Amino acid sequence: MDPITSLLGSLPPDFYITDPDVVAKYLTDFRHFRTGASRAVLRPRTTAEVQRIVAACAAHGVPLVPQGGNTSYCAAATPSPLGGELVLSLERLNAVRAIDPTNLSLTAEAGCVLSVLQEAADAAGLMLPLDLGSRQSCQLGGALSTNAGGISVLKYGMARDLVLGLEAVLPDGQLLNVLQPLRKNNTGYDVKQVLLGAEGTLGIVTAASLKLARKPAQTVTAFLAVAEIDALTTLLARAQLLTGENVTSFEYISHHSLGLLLAAQAGLRHPLEAPARHYVVMEAQTCSPLLGLEEAMAAFLEEALGEGLVNDGTIAAGGQQRDQLWYLREHIPEAEVANGGSVKHDVSVPTSALPSFISQASALVETHGAGGRLSIYGHVGDGNVHFNVVAPAGADPAGYKPWFEREVSPRVYDLAVTMGGSFGAEYGIGIVKLDLLERYGDPAKLHMMRALKAALDPANLMNPGKVVRA
Amino acid sequence: MDPITSLLGSLPPDFYITDPDVVAKYLTDFRHFRTGASRAVLRPRTTAEVQRIVAACAAHGVPLVPQGGNTSYCAAATPSPLGGELVLSLERLNAVRAIDPTNLSLTAEAGCVLSVLQEAADAAGLMLPLDLGSRQSCQLGGALSTNAGGISVLKYGMARDLVLGLEAVLPDGQLLNVLQPLRKNNTGYDVKQVLLGAEGTLGIVTAASLKLARKPAQTVTAFLAVAEIDALTTLLARAQLLTGENVTSFEYISHHSLGLLLAAQAGLRHPLEAPARHYVVMEAQTCSPLLGLEEAMAAFLEEALGEGLVNDGTIAAGGQQRDQLWYLREHIPEAEVANGGSVKHDVSVPTSALPSFISQASALVETHGAGGRLSIYGHVGDGNVHFNVVAPAGADPAGYKPWFEREVSPRVYDLAVTMGGSFGAEYGIGIVKLDLLERYGDPAKLHMMRALKAALDPANLMNPGKVVRA
Numbered sequence: 001m002d003p004i005t006s007l008l009g010s011l012p013p014d015f016y017i018t019d020p021d022v023v024a025k026y027l028t029d030f031r032h033f034r035t036g037a038s039r040a041v042l043r044p045r046t047t048a049e050v051q052r053i054v055a056a057c058a059a060h061g062v063p064l065v066p067q068g069g070n071t072s073y074c075a076a077a078t079p080s081p082l083g084g085e086l087v088l089s090l091e092r093l094n095a096v097r098a099i100d101p102t103n104l105s106l107t108a109e110a111g112c113v114l115s116v117l118q119e120a121a122d123a124a125g126l127m128l129p130l131d132l133g134s135r136q137s138c139q140l141g142g143a144l145s146t147n148a149g150g151i152s153v154l155k156y157g158m159a160r161d162l163v164l165g166l167e168a169v170l171p172d173g174q175l176l177n178v179l180q181p182l183r184k185n186n187t188g189y190d191v192k193q194v195l196l197g198a199e200g201t202l203g204i205v206t207a208a209s210l211k212l213a214r215k216p217a218q219t220v221t222a223f224l225a226v227a228e229i230d231a232l233t234t235l236l237a238r239a240q241l242l243t244g245e246n247v248t249s250f251e252y253i254s255h256h257s258l259g260l261l262l263a264a265q266a267g268l269r270h271p272l273e274a275p276a277r278h279y280v281v282m283e284a285q286t287c288s289p290l291l292g293l294e295e296a297m298a299a300f301l302e303e304a305l306g307e308g309l310v311n312d313g314t315i316a317a318g319g320q321q322r323d324q325l326w327y328l329r330e331h332i333p334e335a336e337v338a339n340g341g342s343v344k345h346d347v348s349v350p351t352s353a354l355p356s357f358i359s360q361a362s363a364l365v366e367t368h369g370a371g372g373r374l375s376i377y378g379h380v381g382d383g384n385v386h387f388n389v390v391a392p393a394g395a396d397p398a399g400y401k402p403w404f405e406r407e408v409s410p411r412v413y414d415l416a417v418t419m420g421g422s423f424g425a426e427y428g429i430g431i432v433k434l435d436l437l438e439r440y441g442d443p444a445k446l447h448m449m450r451a452l453k454a455a456l457d458p459a460n461l462m463n464p465g466k467v468v469r470a
Numbered sequence: 471m472d473p474i475t476s477l478l479g480s481l482p483p484d485f486y487i488t489d490p491d492v493v494a495k496y497l498t499d500f501r502h503f504r505t506g507a508s509r510a511v512l513r514p515r516t517t518a519e520v521q522r523i524v525a526a527c528a529a530h531g532v533p534l535v536p537q538g539g540n541t542s543y544c545a546a547a548t549p550s551p552l553g554g555e556l557v558l559s560l561e562r563l564n565a566v567r568a569i570d571p572t573n574l575s576l577t578a579e580a581g582c583v584l585s586v587l588q589e590a591a592d593a594a595g596l597m598l599p600l601d602l603g604s605r606q607s608c609q610l611g612g613a614l615s616t617n618a619g620g621i622s623v624l625k626y627g628m629a630r631d632l633v634l635g636l637e638a639v640l641p642d643g644q645l646l647n648v649l650q651p652l653r654k655n656n657t658g659y660d661v662k663q664v665l666l667g668a669e670g671t672l673g674i675v676t677a678a679s680l681k682l683a684r685k686p687a688q689t690v691t692a693f694l695a696v697a698e699i700d701a702l703t704t705l706l707a708r709a710q711l712l713t714g715e716n717v718t719s720f721e722y723i724s725h726h727s728l729g730l731l732l733a734a735q736a737g738l739r740h741p742l743e744a745p746a747r748h749y750v751v752m753e754a755q756t757c758s759p760l761l762g763l764e765e766a767m768a769a770f771l772e773e774a775l776g777e778g779l780v781n782d783g784t785i786a787a788g789g790q791q792r793d794q795l796w797y798l799r800e801h802i803p804e805a806e807v808a809n810g811g812s813v814k815h816d817v818s819v820p821t822s823a824l825p826s827f828i829s830q831a832s833a834l835v836e837t838h839g840a841g842g843r844l845s846i847y848g849h850v851g852d853g854n855v856h857f858n859v860v861a862p863a864g865a866d867p868a869g870y871k872p873w874f875e876r877e878v879s880p881r882v883y884d885l886a887v888t889m890g891g892s893f894g895a896e897y898g899i900g901i902v903k904l905d906l907l908e909r910y911g912d913p914a915k916l917h918m919m920r921a922l923k924a925a926l927d928p929a930n931l932m933n934p935g936k937v938v939r940a
Contacts, residue, residue, distance in 0.1 A: 153653070189919045468659070
């Protein structure tokens with residue numbers, strides 16, 4: 001009997017599904033880069049069931065591909081097309097185990113959808129600071145296993161920074177329980193850090209304790225037209241100074257991206273009178289009902305307009321106008337899709353180098369990109385630019401995009417790395433960026449990665465072929 | 471020839487010192503728990519010299535004990551008394567390599583004294599948020615290798631949370647260079663996390679890039695007399711709400727600790743009129759010159775007094791009064807030393823359990839402690855209590871302390887762990903807490919620790935015997 005048949009035979013039938021029509025839903029990644037094969041999808045309901053499955057896979061030598069909401073941009077949760085791996089879906093492991101409002105912590109299982117956790121925190125009078133565009137479908141285990149970023153990183157940090165405790169099943173089936181929601185716990189190696197961001201290649205995250213924050217009592221949102229790209233970092237510094245580092249988001253939108261979106265969605269209005277080359281959606285928040293955040297934001301805008309750093313700007317008058325401004329930022333990816341999709345470069349540089357990177361990388365595409373259309377947006381406070389390129393109007397995206405990735409993308413990545421930056425800010429490695437990691441990664445880092453993989457998953461059964469080649 | 475003689479012969483003579491009088495200064499830990507032996511102290515001036523030393527040690531099989539400011543509370547930087555190890559002092563590797571005010575980052579070498587880095591950040595118009603009582607002597611490499619905490623953790627996090635990039639020499643002499651000061655960089659395993667907090671057992675930290683923060687434009691410091699210990703967490707929550715989470719420190723001082731200090735230092739005055747059982751030194755800061763932080767703090771104090779949560783309180787009128795309030799908090803350890811020193815329990819619990827832990831643990835000492843005097847202080851926002859016990863007046867501390875550690879301390883640790891807490895919040899493991907780690911540590915965590923140690927330092931040459939037994 002082959003190993004998968006033996007394995008499935010050793011598990012209760014309600015642990016998995018084999019109906020090919022159902023299984024098929026788990027086999028293609030979100031961006032349709034890859035379609036894999038899996039004879040079954042394992043769907044544990046408890047951590048104990050995860051342990052039983054992982055131990056059985058270890059015994060039978062069957063590799064696992066853990067999957068949450070399947071929203072990876074790097075095909076990190078898609079099995080190999082050869083059919084020797086099984087998908088392990090965490091979607092039924094979805095209990096909110098505890099909320100401690102005094103300790104400002106929430107403990108929940110890997111399969112919880114992010115928006116469900118946000119709602120649970122809200123119902124407890126608090127806020128979960130982790131927020132991503134995919135909040136309606138991504139799951140906690142995936143967000144932690146990819147150290148997700150998102151739009152609140154400026155104030156609250158990456159997913160890793162929000163984790164107080166972790167529960168995971170190690171490749172041999174052992175349960176790692178360091179789930180206590182403690183803010184200080186210096187007792188030996190912080191082993192949870194090894195699993196966070198490892199994309200399921202070193203074990204299966206089953207639950208985590210996360211930091212919560214107090215709900216904002218005041219939110220002020222503005223949309224700015226910025227005269228020169230060099231002004232972006234100055235503007236953010238001024239805004240942080242005047243608002244007391246209460247800027248939660250400072251999101252850059254190039255005129256290219258806004259133009260794509262306004263062209264793609266006819267009902268949308270430009271939020272400002274006169275067009276500009278650069279825009280910013282910024283938001284400041286405080287849980288204090290007393291501090292004068294609106295006055296601080298107004299003082300910031302007045303100063304920026306007075307000095308000519310900003311040509312025009314508007315502060316949202318209410319929740320509806322706020323939603324309209326955020327709509328613009330969040331629907332750029334859809335506008336790219338409406339134009340045949342984009343070649344994405346998820347790049348970061350030191351924030352001091354961000355304006356220069358955007359200028360130089362844009363010039364590269366103008367010179368070498370054969371008419372490709374830029375779509376640039378990103379998180380100024382983190383130095384993370386989504387530097388995307390859409391096929392020229394009229395060109396076939398299916399032909400243009402692979403050409404660009406082969407011929408021009410290396411120049412974009414070289415530029416970022418030369419400027420002290422990274423070829424991968426928040427999407428992770430998965431399968432898609434393995435070559436980039438091997439090209440740009442520090443050799444001693446790659447050595448450490450292989451050593452960690454070999455030490456913790458010697459049989460290479462945890463999401464094999466992702467992040468690190470065995 | 472013995473391995474150490476061969477090793478030293480292979481290195482330039484200006485790499486090390488052998489004068490026994492000088493070497494002796496490196497051999498006893500800060501708390502005088504242990505005195506070790508080392509035939510020389512290796513003192514590299516550059517990362518390349520560290521690499522050469524580590525590679526030579528690997529070749530000759532000589533173990534290294536890295537040492538920074540030698541301020542460990544757990545004898546983490548003290549060599550074995552058997553003399554087979556060499557101390558590697560990082561003190562001459564002490565350049566500030568770069569400050570990027572726009573990127574809010576500082577890159578510096580391991581041997582930099584913390585206060586020197588604080589001054590460098592200050593001179594650049596910014597602030598290094600890492601701050602410890604030992605700031606005048608502790609060094610960056612040690613602070614990162616122990617994931618130091620301190621008095622600003624509430625707002626800025628532990629040392630780990632401040633690290634953007636790291637440079638280290640691995641046990642085989644390879645240079646790990648992931649030093650780029652990037653806020654987002656999801657490119658494979660975050661290997662720097664493995665070295666942070668590892669107490670030099672997996673490699674030698676040589677440099678790091680740290681986050682900087684904006685300098686406070688406003689600082690408001692208060693001293694509160696708190697009626698009931700249960701009110702501590704409520705008070706902190708109220709203060710955070712009204713000040714917009716700008717509370718940087720919320721430090722508990724028990725009447726025991728304040729009493730010890732006032733008795734030990736005759737010139738000191740009690741800052742409030744009437745004595746109470748519980749006190750808090752709290753500080754709020756904002757970089758904004760506009761926000762009404764003083765008004766928010768005054769509103770908090772008025773509300774707390776009105777509800778009887780606070781019996782009495784004072785807000786410092788200026789820098790001098792602020793220094794006086796902080797003096798009380800920072801000199802408690804000296805008052806303990808003046809009374810023969812203390813048995814220290816560096817415990818953390820979820821903040822929701824903090825008042826209950828303090829009450830229950832105090833009752834334990836009253837019942838079983840044979841008259842030992844409590845000295846309790848700590849960081850309410852982190853759940854970290856320094857639960858210390860001084861020998862009874864008139865008793866010999868040299869006899870009392872070991873007795874207490876053997877007979878009563880296990881009850882204190884059991885209580886903390888039973889309440890979901892930790893036996894070690896910020897001091898680390900070193901040699902002193904190895905037994906506690908093996909007793910209370912999660913078995914799968916200990917398994918992972920041994921696997922990481924074996925994978926990265928298979929010859930066990932990096933600070934052997936610390937943190938994890940080979």
